[in-house]
Amino acid sequence: MSLPRITIDLDRIDRNARRVRELYARRGVEIMGVTKAVLGCPRVGRALVRAGVATLADSRVENLERLRAGGVAARLVLLRTSPSVAARAVELADLSLNSELATLEALSAACTAAGRSHRVLLMAEMGDLREGVAPAELPALAAAAEALPGLEVAGIGCNLACFGGVAPDAAKMRQLSRLVERVEARIGRRLGIVSGGNSANHDWLVGGGGRGRIDSLRLGELLLLGRETLDRKIVPGLATDAFVLSAEVIESGVKPTAPAGPRGRDAFGELPAFADHGERPRALLALGRQDVRVRGLSPRGGARVLGASSDHLIVEPGRRPLAVGDVVDFDLDYAALLAAMTSPFVCKEFRAQ
Numbered sequence: 442m443s444l445p446r447i448t449i450d451l452d453r454i455d456r457n458a459r460r461v462r463e464l465y466a467r468r469g470v471e472i473m474g475v476t477k478a479v480l481g482c483p484r485v486g487r488a489l490v491r492a493g494v495a496t497l498a499d500s501r502v503e504n505l506e507r508l509r510a511g512g513v514a515a516r517l518v519l520l521r522t523s524p525s526v527a528a529r530a531v532e533l534a535d536l537s538l539n540s541e542l543a544t545l546e547a548l549s550a551a552c553t554a555a556g557r558s559h560r561v562l563l564m565a566e567m568g569d570l571r572e573g574v575a576p577a578e579l580p581a582l583a584a585a586a587e588a589l590p591g592l593e594v595a596g597i598g599c600n601l602a603c604f605g606g607v608a609p610d611a612a613k614m615r616q617l618s619r620l621v622e623r624v625e626a627r628i629g630r631r632l633g634i635v636s637g638g639n640s641a642n643h644d645w646l647v648g649g650g651g652r653g654r655i656d657s658l659r660l661g662e663l664l665l666l667g668r669e670t671l672d673r674k675i676v677p678g679l680a681t682d683a684f685v686l687s688a689e690v691i692e693s694g695v696k697p698t699a700p701a702g703p704r705g706r707d708a709f710g711e712l713p714a715f716a717d718h719g720e721r722p723r724a725l726l727a728l729g730r731q732d733v734r735v736r737g738l739s740p741r742g743g744a745r746v747l748g749a750s751s752d753h754l755i756v757e758p759g760r761r762p763l764a765v766g767d768v769v770d771f772d773l774d775y776a777a778l779l780a781a782m783t784s785p786f787v788c789k790e791f792r793a794q
């Protein structure tokens with residue numbers, strides 16, 4: 442088994458997805474399982490489908506292609522669309538998220554060329570300042586999209602807590618509910634999907650204030666890592682350890698805590714501060730910034746991460762002494778998971794009963 446390695450517990454992902462799906466279904470909200478943190482991994486996709494998540498969503502067509510090629514029996518949604526991916530979007534996805542007329546036109550042309558139809562979810566910009574059109578412009582965009590051959594407006598959505606960190610609270614969700622009515626009045630029919638956001642919407646949904654017209658949420662981190670994302674609180678009953686990263690100790694001993702000699706910047710252009718605590722046990726691990734986002738690592742067994750360069754991680758051992766060849770396990774946050782899954786140096790291994 443090669444190292445570094447990320448072990449993916451498919452049963453834990455399945456259990457998380459089952460619990461969230463049931464909890465959300467009781468509140469009238471359907472979920473899309475977002476797979477971009479695992480690069481559209483078909484085995485994770487299948488675990489989600491087995492748990493009853495019928496729709497999987499990803500921001501990249503390459504990841505949707507992996508899901509399709511892996512035979513995952515789900516409806517696929519493309520979360521980020523552009524003219525250059527329009528043809529593949531129409532081929533792979535039942536639905537895509539959109540906010541530009543030029544892209545909608547490219548999707549329509551791709552539909553005509555392929556003899557297919559495609560559904561679109563139009564995104565409103567509600568204050569977080571990432572994707573979406575101003576709410577006032579959404580009815581006109583919907584009308585324009587409806588007029589394009591091959592396209593059907595399936596619904597509207599918004600995305601919060603990603604760039605501006607804006608909370609998807611009751612006021613924002615009421616605003617989205619009112620907006621759907623304006624769009625429906627403009628196009629003269631009721632829309633089937635109102636997608637209120639992502640894992641940051643969890644507190645709003647379970648808060649019990651009523652969901653308004655929101656009937657769908659797009660969830661990645663909540664299913665995979667068991668946390669809502671506004672305050673990164675653990676959601677009761679969900680596993681946060683479906684992923685574990687393991688790395689090998691390549692040097693172990695006692696070293697001074699303060700650097701010796703005149704100092705400049707470190708390997709990444711930074712000037713870290715050091716306090717002199719004399720000599721302490723130190724372990725060097727074969728893991729670095731080319732494998733993972735080091736700030737998102739939480740070592741198990743009480744060890745402490747002191748820093749890292751491209752290929753070396755410096756650790757202070759906890760209660761358990763570390764010898765050369767030992768393996769240290771780490772829990773991961775979302776950014777670390779994304780980086781580790783994306784690194785070609787990290788071996789991906791699966792665990793299931």
Ligand SMILES: *Cc1c(COP(=O)(O)O)cnc(C)c1O
Nearest residue numbers: 475520600639640659660661662
């Ligand atoms: C990544 C993404 C999501 C999922 O976000 P999580 O915080 O992982 O739940 C939802 N919607 C869009 C548009 C995304 O890009």
